[in-house]
Each structure stands twice: as structure tokens, then as C-alpha cells.
Amino acid sequence: MADSDFTHLNGVYKEMAELLGDAAALKIWNRYAGVIVSFPKQLYSKEHIRQFIRENSGKMKPSEIARAIGLTERRVRQIIREEKKENRAEQEQAPSK
Numbered sequence: 001m002a003d004s005d006f007t008h009l010n011g012v013y014k015e016m017a018e019l020l021g022d023a024a025a026l027k028i029w030n031r032y033a034g035v036i037v038s039f040p041k042q043l044y045s046k047e048h049i050r051q052f053i054r055e056n057s058g059k060m061k062p063s064e065i066a067r068a069i070g071l072t073e074r075r076v077r078q079i080i081r082e083e084k085k086e087n088r089a090e091q092e093q094a095p096s097k
Contacts (some may be wrong), residue, residue: 013025044070057083
């Protein structure tokens with residue numbers, strides 16, 4: 001079966017085969033046939049997002065960070081404020097030398 005002939009497949013499997021190839025579509029069908037699968041809009045975990053923002057907030061503009069991880073600039077700025085607030089609270093709780 002040619003990898004470019006997807007006419008024999010049904011609906012979403014046809015779309016998957018066009019994107020990933022027949023073999024991958026068949027693997028997905030074998031694993032998930034009959035199961036309703038939904039994909040969250042957010043690709044990255046909350047922990048990864050916060051770490052990425054912490055590591056890049058001094059190097060990149062909030063708008064650049066937002067584009068890189070698929071958030072709004074407003075949300076990136078909000079997370080930066082939350083991180084700063086958490087850091088201040090931790091510093092206040094740390095014993096002074």
C-alpha cells in the first residue's frame with residue numbers, strides 16, 4: 001500500500017495518515033480504536049512553563065516567551081509576578097545570618 005494513498009481510510013484516520021503516515025495511523029487505531037481521545041490545547045506542563053519563564057525572563061521579552069510556549073503575553077507577565085512574589089516570600093522566611 002502506497003504511503004500517499006489515504007483514500008481508503010475513514011475520517012480522522014485519513015487525517016492522521018496524511019500527517020503521520022499509514023503505519024502511524026494503524027498503530028494509533030490499534031491502540032485507541034473505540035476510545036474517545038481529546039488533546040488539551042496546552043502542550044506543555046505547568047511546571048515546564050514556569051521553569052521556561054524563570055530561565056528566560058531576563059533574556060527574552062514577555063511577548064517572545066508567550067510565542068515560544070503558546071501563552072498570552074498577559075499570562076506570561078502574570079506568572080512572572082507570581083514567581084517574584086513567591087521568591088520574596090521564601091526570602092522573608094529564610095533565617096537571616
